[in-house]
Amino acid sequence: MIPKAAQMLGLAMRARKVITGEGLVVEAVRNGKAKLVLLAADASANTSKKVQDKCAHYGVPCVSATDRYELGRAIGKDERVTIAVTDGKLAESIQRLLT
Template sequence: MTPKAAQLLGLAMRARKIVSGEGLVITAVRNGQARLVLLASDASDNTAKKVKDKCSYYGVSCVTTGDRHSLGHAIGKDGRVTVAVTDGKLAESIQRLLT
């Protein structure tokens, strides 16, 4: 994960435009709230498949980035495997920096 993307992710967290944790992220994807899902590269195969399948079905972008520690550090929480950005503009900016 690039430093700029991590900064934007931290900004989104402070603006309360982030949902973290597998269950909450999947719920946000189902409800149409998630605009971008970030998945840690060291997530378990089962979790990765579940999140990617759900994102694919509901048409939400899913980006695999960094490990759980860098993802958690960016939002100020320990070891998050999945994070969903719920704001459209922030999601676009973060995705542009990661691809």
């Protein structure tokens, strides 16, 4: 992951604009709260399909990021497979850096 994107993700975490965990992320996508979803490249096939399908259906950008350990490290937690950013401006900034 690009260091600047990791910093932005950490900022979003400190601002409480991040949701982690597969079930909570899928729920946030359904409720319209998620503005961007980050998915670890080493996520299981089932998790990847579920999250990508939900994001496609609800029109939420889904970006495949680095591995689960680096995603977790970016927000100061243990390994994380899915992360949803709920702030529009932060989501735009992170997506621009990762794509």
